[in-house]
Each structure stands twice: as C-alpha cells, then as structure tokens.
Amino acid sequence: MRDLLGDQVLDLLLERSKDGKGGLRLTGEGSMLGELVKSVLERALEAELSSHLGYGKHDPAGHGTGNSRNGKIGKTVQTGVGPVRLAVPRDRAGTFEPVLVPKRAGRISGGLDDMIISLYAHGMSVRDIQHHLRQIYEVELSHEAISNITDAVLEEVRAWQARPLEAIYPVVFLDAIVVKVRDNHSVQAKPAYLAVGIDTDGEKHVLGIWLAKTPLDHATAGESSRFWSAVMTDLKNRGVRDILIACTDGLAGFEDAIHHAFPHTTVQTCVVHLIRNALRPVARRDRAAVAAELKKIYTAPSAEAAFDALADFTASDWGAKYPQAGRVFEAAWDRFTPFFAFSPAVRKLLYTTNGIESLNYQLRKVTKARGHFPGDDAVVKLLWLAIINIEDKRARERAAHKEKTGKIKNSPSTARLIEGQRTIGWREALIELDIAYPGRIR
Structure with missing residues (x-):
C-alpha cells in the first residue's frame, strides 16, 4: 500500500487526519481511513456509471447517445471506519x-455488518452496540437497523438446526443454560437445551439448540x-437412527421420551451432578469429609461394590447426619450404575456432562449481560453465533501456534470446545461399546 500511494500522499493524509490537539484520528469523519x-x-x-453509460468520462463516444453524466449528489453513508460523505454521480x-x-x-x-455481528456474538446488547459505534466510530444506527443486521444470520441458523445428522451416535450429552425470554407477554426464565453427540469417529458435534414453549395456561x-x-x-x-448412551442430569420427562424414540438407549445420569446434589445440604466444614466417603460409591469397581459402599x-x-x-x-x-459396565477409561467418558x-x-x-431476550429465535441466534465465535477463537489460537512452532498444539486451552473436537481415548472406548452393544455400531 505504501509503494502504491507514495510517501507524499501518505504525508498529506497524515496531516489532514490530525485533530485539534495534534493527535491522529484514524476513524470517523475526515479521518485518514475515512478519506481513503x-x-x-x-x-x-x-467506474460503475461509466459501465452503465457505455463510455468513460469526457469520452467523445458519449455524444448523441441520449444519456450522459448529470452532476453529483451528496450522500453520507455509515462504514466500518465511521460516517463518510460521498459525491454520488448521476x-x-x-x-x-x-x-x-x-x-x-x-x-x-461488509466490514460494518461483520463488526456488528461480532460484537453481538460477544454478548453486547443492541443498545451497547449503538453506544460503541457512536463513541468509537461516530456511526449512528437505529435499534431496528442493528437488529436487522444480526437477523441476517437467522437463515444460516435455521439451516444449521435442520442439517442432516449421523445415523448413529454412541454417546449424546444433554445439558441446559437458563435465559430470560419474553413469552406469553411476560418475561420468564427458560432453559435452553443443547445436545452434543459423539459420532462413531469420536468427533463431537452440537446437534441442536431447543427451547421449551410455554403453554397458554401455564406461567412458565x-x-x-x-x-x-x-x-x-x-x-x-x-x-x-440410534443412540447407545444418553448422559443427562435427570431431566424430567426425558427418559420416557427417548425410550419411545430410541427404545434401546441407555440413560446415564451425570455423576458430577449427583455429587453436587448430594453435597448441597452438607455444611461447608463437613463437605470434604462427606465427599471423600461418597467417592467410594462412584469409584467402586462394580455396581455391587458401589451398592455396598452406599x-x-x-x-x-x-x-446419619x-x-x-x-x-x-x-x-x-438405575440411571447411575450403567457406567460400571465399562473400564475406567470409558467410565471417564461417561462420568460427567463436563x-x-x-x-x-x-x-x-x-x-x-442480557436483561432478557425478545423471543426464542433471539436466544438461538445468539447461542449459535457464540458457538461459532468460540470455535473461531480456538481455531485462530491453534493456527498461531502452528505458524510459530510448526506443530499442532492439542491442549485444553486450544482444543476446539465442541465442533470437530476429537474424543481422547475414543478407539479403546469404541471397542468396549461395540462389545457391550453388539451389532449397533457400524
């Protein structure tokens, strides 16, 4: 860029981009980037007008064509570097x-829309985005305009929610986060459920995001x-077509529904959630001692030994206390004991929904940071954008490490959180699962 513009042009832009105190203004009206x-x-x-007319500016070929240039009209547009005043030819x-x-x-x-979507994916509300654009870039966008920009990803979200899945998932984890959503003309706390499936290759994938609808005769x-x-x-x-094991936290109504759809699925409750629930009534000073006793139950070599430990x-x-x-x-x-049928390596995989x-x-x-969401679509949209953003961040970290060292770094800090993450020890786990569920893994 420097060779293309030349130092004289750059010096002129630099001089014109200084503010009243002699500082440099890179963005905003009249700034260096704005001028560029x-x-x-x-x-x-x-160039567009020349293409439309069929001849260039001051070209004699335009005489007698019936159409010609007719001056310019001023127009201010918002860009990624702030408002820019244009002279649009007519x-x-x-x-x-x-x-x-x-x-x-x-x-x-382009740049401005991408910036708004990125800020939204990082958890900023529409009001916060408005303030940020006004403060940093002097860009004025309405609440409706910003909402329309973020709504542009809804088609991608719906396509992702409806995409075809694998026929067999040996293990599926389900968990929820609670969000506040306006539903039936009132704001209420609703669980947003996520399912993460491990396919037969050992790769994890978010299968979908679901929110329960509020019946008209119910408050929540x-x-x-x-x-x-x-x-x-x-x-x-x-x-x-088949799920071997579904690991959950005792979701109400889940077991009957999954057995109706997938009759042979084993439901495994999350052991970590059991421990948390068991320790909830325990006084803080006693928790370490009680936790040590409870550990004898879930680390027992067999279900029978676990029953004796209980x-x-x-x-x-x-x-007694x-x-x-x-x-x-x-x-x-009954939902706690299925993982005892496997070796410690596989138990670790099924042990928790962590x-x-x-x-x-x-x-x-x-x-x-959100007060509440206007509807279910807004929740799914933000969660999807956040998942994509998390994945992109981890991908950039891995790429930077590979460029620096020439090696691919796989660690908790750089591994992909969900999409495409390889399950550690999956080959051994798959062998045991194939023995425990003969003929169901193909």
Missing part, C-alpha cells in the same frame, strides 16, 4: 442504479415428555 474509503468508493461509483436519464452504494442505503455492508416453560418427544422427533427426522455410607455417622446425601444416589440408582458444561460456561458469559 471516500476516495475508493467515489472512484468505484464513477445520469441525465435517471436510470443509473449504483450497486456498491445502492440508492436509499444508509450504510455500506419447563421440561415435559411432550417437549422431549418433539426433540427426539427432530433428531429422528434429521437422520438419527450401604456403608448410610450406616455411618455422616450418613446427612441422610439426604445417600438418598440422592438411591433415587437415581464436556458440554464447558461450552455452556462460555455461553453463560455471553448471555449474562
């Missing part, structure tokens, strides 16, 4: 329709067999 954008756009508009017949800067368009898409949305039946039907319609805990002083801790495991026993919880932790950072 103005020059490029006006040059491109002149033709005498009024048939010139600029493509680069369309008539009645108040902004130039919640889990139900009808809701989960709709989710399972969606998965089947998109090509899923009986020992119930009969102990800690069990905190009987609710033991009841948590008793109530979920893989999806790490994603939800990132998503909560994006949603917590």
Whole structure:
C-alpha cells in the first residue's frame, strides 16, 4: 500500500487526519481511513456509471447517445471506519442504479455488518452496540437497523438446526443454560437445551439448540415428555437412527421420551451432578469429609461394590447426619450404575456432562449481560453465533501456534470446545461399546 500511494500522499493524509490537539484520528469523519474509503468508493461509483453509460468520462463516444453524466449528489453513508460523505454521480436519464452504494442505503455492508455481528456474538446488547459505534466510530444506527443486521444470520441458523445428522451416535450429552425470554407477554426464565453427540469417529458435534414453549395456561416453560418427544422427533427426522448412551442430569420427562424414540438407549445420569446434589445440604466444614466417603460409591469397581459402599455410607455417622446425601444416589440408582459396565477409561467418558458444561460456561458469559431476550429465535441466534465465535477463537489460537512452532498444539486451552473436537481415548472406548452393544455400531 505504501509503494502504491507514495510517501507524499501518505504525508498529506497524515496531516489532514490530525485533530485539534495534534493527535491522529484514524476513524470517523475526515479521518485518514475515512478519506481513503471516500476516495475508493467515489472512484468505484464513477467506474460503475461509466459501465452503465457505455463510455468513460469526457469520452467523445458519449455524444448523441441520449444519456450522459448529470452532476453529483451528496450522500453520507455509515462504514466500518465511521460516517463518510460521498459525491454520488448521476445520469441525465435517471436510470443509473449504483450497486456498491445502492440508492436509499444508509450504510455500506461488509466490514460494518461483520463488526456488528461480532460484537453481538460477544454478548453486547443492541443498545451497547449503538453506544460503541457512536463513541468509537461516530456511526449512528437505529435499534431496528442493528437488529436487522444480526437477523441476517437467522437463515444460516435455521439451516444449521435442520442439517442432516449421523445415523448413529454412541454417546449424546444433554445439558441446559437458563435465559430470560419474553413469552406469553411476560418475561420468564427458560432453559435452553443443547445436545452434543459423539459420532462413531469420536468427533463431537452440537446437534441442536431447543427451547421449551410455554403453554397458554401455564406461567412458565419447563421440561415435559411432550417437549422431549418433539426433540427426539427432530433428531429422528434429521437422520438419527440410534443412540447407545444418553448422559443427562435427570431431566424430567426425558427418559420416557427417548425410550419411545430410541427404545434401546441407555440413560446415564451425570455423576458430577449427583455429587453436587448430594453435597448441597452438607455444611461447608463437613463437605470434604462427606465427599471423600461418597467417592467410594462412584469409584467402586462394580455396581455391587458401589451398592455396598452406599450401604456403608448410610450406616455411618455422616450418613446419619446427612441422610439426604445417600438418598440422592438411591433415587437415581438405575440411571447411575450403567457406567460400571465399562473400564475406567470409558467410565471417564461417561462420568460427567463436563464436556458440554464447558461450552455452556462460555455461553453463560455471553448471555449474562442480557436483561432478557425478545423471543426464542433471539436466544438461538445468539447461542449459535457464540458457538461459532468460540470455535473461531480456538481455531485462530491453534493456527498461531502452528505458524510459530510448526506443530499442532492439542491442549485444553486450544482444543476446539465442541465442533470437530476429537474424543481422547475414543478407539479403546469404541471397542468396549461395540462389545457391550453388539451389532449397533457400524
């Protein structure tokens, strides 16, 4: 760029971009970048008009053609570097329709739209984006304009939500984050459920995002067999034919719905959630000791040994002091024990929904700044954008490390959180799953 423009032009731009205090203004009206954008756009508009007319400026070939240049009209457009005042050329017949800067368009898409979508994906509200653009770039956009820009991704979101899935998922994790949404003319807390499936190649994928609808005769949305039946039907319609193990946190109505859709699926409750629920009534000073006793239950070598460990805990002083801790495991026993059929390596895979919880932790950072969402589509849109943003960030970190060292770095800080992440130890796990579920993995 420096060789192309020359130092004289750059020095002139530099001088014109200084503010009253002698500082440099790179963005905003009259700035260096603003002047460059103005020059490029006006040059491109002149080229568009020449193409429309069929001859260049001052070209004698234009005489007698019936149409010619007819001066210019001033117009201010919003760009990624701030407002830019353009001189848009016109033709005498009024048939010139600029493509680069369309008539009645108040902004130039591309950089500005990408910036707004990026700010939205990072959790900024529409009001915050308005303030940011006004403060940094002197760009004035209405609430409706910003909403329309972010709504442009809805078609991509719907296509992603409806995309075909694999026929078999050996393991599927389900978890939820709670968001505030306006539904039935009131703002309420609603769970947004995410499903992460591990395919037969050991790669993780977000299968979808679902929000429960609020019945007209209910005040709040919640889990139900009808809701989960709709989710399972969606998965089947998109090509899923079998799920070996579904790891959840005791979702109400889920077990009946998944067994109706996939009769042979094993439901495994999240052990970490069980531990949290068991420790909830325990006093802080006793938690370490009680947790150590509970560990004997879920690290037992077999389901029978785990049952004996639970009986020992119930009969102990800690069990007598905190009987609710033991009841948590008793109530979920049938959903707690399936992972005992596998080796420690596979148990670690099924032990917890932490893989999806790490994603939800990132998503909560994006949603917590919102007061509430205007509807379900707004929730799905933001969560999808946030997932894409998280994935892109990890991809850039891996690319930077590879460029610097020539090696691909796989660590918790750089691994892809969900999409395409390879499950560690999957080959051994697949062998055990194939033995435990003969003929179902192809």
